[in-house]
Amino acid sequence: MNGLLLTTQQALQLLFTGDPELWSIVLLSFSVSLKAILLTTPFAFLVSFALSHGKFPGIRIILAIFNSLLSVPTVVIGLFLYVLLTRQGPFGDLRLLFTQTAMIIGQMILCFPTLVALGYAAIQAADRRVWETARTLGAPPWFSMLTVFFEVRFALLAAVLTGFGRIISEIGISMMIGGNIMGYTRNITTAIAMETSKGEFAQGIALGLVLLLLSFLLTALLSYLQGHKEFAA
Amino acid sequence: MMSINIVIRFDNFLVKKYLLWFLFCYLNSGIIQAEPIRLATTTSTDNSGLLREIIPHFEQKTGNVVHVLSVATGHALRLGQDGNVDVVLVHAPNAEMHWVEAGYGVNRRSVMVNDFVILGPENDPAGIRRERNAVKTLQKIARGKHIFVSRGDDSGTHKKEMALWEKTRMKPSVTWYRETGQGMGRVLQMADELNAYTISDRGTWLVLRSKLSLKLLFEGDPELHNPYSIIAVNPSRYPGINYMGAMSLIAWLTSVDGQNQIRKFKLDGQSLFFPSAILD
Amino acid sequence: MNEPLLVFREIEKSFSGSQILCGVDLSLYPGKCILLSGKNGVGKTILLKIIAGLEIPDLAKIEISGKTNSWEKAVRSVRKEIIYLHQHPIMFSSTVESNVAYGLRFASLNRKQRRESVDEALEWAGLTDVAKKQAKTLSGGVQQRVAFTRAWILKPKVLLLDEPMANMDHESREQTYQLLVRMKSAGMSLVITSHFMQYFEGIVDQHFQLKNGALELKSKS
Numbered sequence: 185m186n187g188l189l190l191t192t193q194q195a196l197q198l199l200f201t202g203d204p205e206l207w208s209i210v211l212l213s214f215s216v217s218l219k220a221i222l223l224t225t226p227f228a229f230l231v232s233f234a235l236s237h238g239k240f241p242g243i244r245i246i247l248a249i250f251n252s253l254l255s256v257p258t259v260v261i262g263l264f265l266y267v268l269l270t271r272q273g274p275f276g277d278l279r280l281l282f283t284q285t286a287m288i289i290g291q292m293i294l295c296f297p298t299l300v301a302l303g304y305a306a307i308q309a310a311d312r313r314v315w316e317t318a319r320t321l322g323a324p325p326w327f328s329m330l331t332v333f334f335e336v337r338f339a340l341l342a343a344v345l346t347g348f349g350r351i352i353s354e355i356g357i358s359m360m361i362g363g364n365i366m367g368y369t370r371n372i373t374t375a376i377a378m379e380t381s382k383g384e385f386a387q388g389i390a391l392g393l394v395l396l397l398l399s400f401l402l403t404a405l406l407s408y409l410q411g412h413k414e415f416a417a
Numbered sequence: 418m419m420s421i422n423i424v425i426r427f428d429n430f431l432v433k434k435y436l437l438w439f440l441f442c443y444l445n446s447g448i449i450q451a452e453p454i455r456l457a458t459t460t461s462t463d464n465s466g467l468l469r470e471i472i473p474h475f476e477q478k479t480g481n482v483v484h485v486l487s488v489a490t491g492h493a494l495r496l497g498q499d500g501n502v503d504v505v506l507v508h509a510p511n512a513e514m515h516w517v518e519a520g521y522g523v524n525r526r527s528v529m530v531n532d533f534v535i536l537g538p539e540n541d542p543a544g545i546r547r548e549r550n551a552v553k554t555l556q557k558i559a560r561g562k563h564i565f566v567s568r569g570d571d572s573g574t575h576k577k578e579m580a581l582w583e584k585t586r587m588k589p590s591v592t593w594y595r596e597t598g599q600g601m602g603r604v605l606q607m608a609d610e611l612n613a614y615t616i617s618d619r620g621t622w623l624v625l626r627s628k629l630s631l632k633l634l635f636e637g638d639p640e641l642h643n644p645y646s647i648i649a650v651n652p653s654r655y656p657g658i659n660y661m662g663a664m665s666l667i668a669w670l671t672s673v674d675g676q677n678q679i680r681k682f683k684l685d686g687q688s689l690f691f692p693s694a695i696l697d
Numbered sequence: 698m699n700e701p702l703l704v705f706r707e708i709e710k711s712f713s714g715s716q717i718l719c720g721v722d723l724s725l726y727p728g729k730c731i732l733l734s735g736k737n738g739v740g741k742t743i744l745l746k747i748i749a750g751l752e753i754p755d756l757a758k759i760e761i762s763g764k765t766n767s768w769e770k771a772v773r774s775v776r777k778e779i780i781y782l783h784q785h786p787i788m789f790s791s792t793v794e795s796n797v798a799y800g801l802r803f804a805s806l807n808r809k810q811r812r813e814s815v816d817e818a819l820e821w822a823g824l825t826d827v828a829k830k831q832a833k834t835l836s837g838g839v840q841q842r843v844a845f846t847r848a849w850i851l852k853p854k855v856l857l858l859d860e861p862m863a864n865m866d867h868e869s870r871e872q873t874y875q876l877l878v879r880m881k882s883a884g885m886s887l888v889i890t891s892h893f894m895q896y897f898e899g900i901v902d903q904h905f906q907l908k909n910g911a912l913e914l915k916s917k918s
Binding site: 313318323327334 | 746750776777779780781783785786787789790799800802803804847848851
């Protein structure tokens with residue numbers, strides 16, 4: 185128990201004295217995950233909208249596929265991407281392996297089903313009259329869609345937060361195709377894995393605390409949005 | 418319960434354009450960089466902290482950027498074989514020779530040497546402290562059926578361990594031999610928990626010894642020598658490989674400057690690696 | 698009577714197996730008001746939505762100034778002149794002003810003209826006092842007026858109103874009636890669905906009943 189307290193103390197020290205290496209790792213996590221979510225969200229919600237309003241065959245099947253992809257283990261995605269990106273693989277010439285870009289791509293793939301599925305739920309819950317009113321008042325389809333998005337913005341934001349939570353805490357992809365390179369592709373989760381495998385718990389705990397704090401914040405935000413949704417008529 | 422009154426001014430196209438341009442620049446900001454040299458090395462090498470200490474010297478001197486991937490030996494060689502890295506630094510002589518023979522690497526150079534040590538509980542039930550011979554210590558452990566924790570992961574350390582077991586002509590039995598498939602740090606912790614024997618590279622031992630109750634019980638046998646080599650990935654196999662970068666790194670590591678840097682590196686007050694590139 | 702603005706011919710629509718509309722014809726005249734009655738669920742709303750271009754019919758033709766075209770070809774240009782109002786209109790999550798200004802976004806007006814147009818419309822409907830309030834927080838009657846104003850500001854040729862006076866108190870009904878009168882005199886063609894013919898006495902020019910998929914003329918004034 186003593187050892188644990190000491191380690192936690194060291195961890196907090198690292199955090200609050202602004203240990204540059206620690207914070208560069210945290211920054212990298214955010215940088216990669218933010219880019220991934222920002223790039224994926226517009227397209228994902230477009231797909232959600234198409235699935236919600238579309239009248240083409242196979243919508244049900246597509247939805248079922250997306251729902252089943254919601255809980256794909258990240259190592260599976262990581263492995264799959266590794267095979268595609270390795271030098272000898274089909275996309276080897278792009279030389280994306282062990283880069284931040286590859287991590288971003290991997291996380292984009294990871295959060296896409298979540299965003300589509302939750303976005304779909306949000307849009308389905310939207311009042312059909314919003315779309316009809318927008319259209320009848322002369323708004324073109326793209327703007328009417330944006331109007332619908334605005335009316336369900338809290339649910340959409342919740343979808344984004346959920347997606348973000350999923351990708352910032354993943355390790356399977358970051359480890360496999362990021363490579364945990366210090367200062368370049370080492371993020372919170374790969375650093376924790378590495379530090380613990382070295383037996384250096386202080387750093388691991390410090391990073392773990394950051395991640396824990398973040399997940400609390402996300403959960404709190406999500407609850408706030410939930411409550412807000414019930415208030416807004 | 419304040420709903421935000423946002424009047425979406427999409428008629429302000431300039432604002433939209435500016436935001437998009439800014440977003441594009443931000444997202445691409447990582448791409449404009451010099452081509453890095455990708456070095457695959459083993460976790461034990463990296464964990465000692467040597468590379469973190471000396472690589473910046475190389476980077477400053479030559480203006481190169483080195484990306485270090487720290488993985489198990491087998492994986493490091495595999496990365497080189499697949500062309501996913503430019504140069505490998507490992508400590509598994511047999512595997513290295515086969516690798517070069519197979520045409521995966523060129524210009525193999527000796528860089529440095531350190532050694533393995535055998536650790537165990539303070540009271541040393543197997544009585545290996547007074548031994549003079551690495552093989553004999555393992556035989557004693559096996560005969561006494563004392564718990565022994567192994568890497569079991571095809572790493573350089575593990576290969577050395579297997580070579581030694583070969584020489585003992587004894588086969589470790591599951592009742593006392595624990596194959597973990599874990600990294601060196603974890604293995605030491607586990608050995609600590611179980612009050613067991615294990616073999617470790619000196620570097621990881623020095624880093625962790627203050628946190629463990631394990632003691633260094635045996636060292637010094639030439640059998641436990643641990644030579645490190647650096648090998649460039651064969652450029653004819655992959656045209657885009659940063660061969661010049663790889664050779665530049667090899668040149669520096671085996672230069673007087675590089676070798677001195679290696680010699681100067683200390684862990685917990687002890688010299689850890691002994692330069693071996695230049696015979697004087 | 699004068700020339701019809703638009704004539705819809707041979708509208709057919711089936712829904713989950715049953716034929717709701719079989720060959721409905723409807724002519725819309727400027728400044729005239731049509732009342733549509735019929736049982737609940739008989740298809741009045743669907744008919745209105747088809748006319749507005751919000752629902753796709755199985756078959757339909759549109760006649761403009763004597764020329765007939767299939768629904769698919771003509772609907773795009775026709776849609777712009779027709780606005781449909783829901784029975785319970787939905788307010789966007791913004792101010793009354795913002796709601797009213799919504800459709801103006803796509804008219805070619807500059808900011809000053811838009812501002813004037815909005816102010817004028819708010820005055821027309823008596824909504825100037827609540828202009829800056831969140832539309833969703835207001836009473837049903839006021840929301841109804843906001844919906845009317847939202848449509849009126851775009852000066853459509855045809856206005857389709859689905860049960861406009863349902864769930865209203867007497868005062869709101871009066872105000873709505875007045876708005877309808879003014880819309881009619883501005884030249885708009887109105888189509889109203891309702892069960893309560895008595896509320897629309899004095900403005901209805903033609904009364905049809907939708908029954909068994911066809912329109913029956915009930916009265917003409």
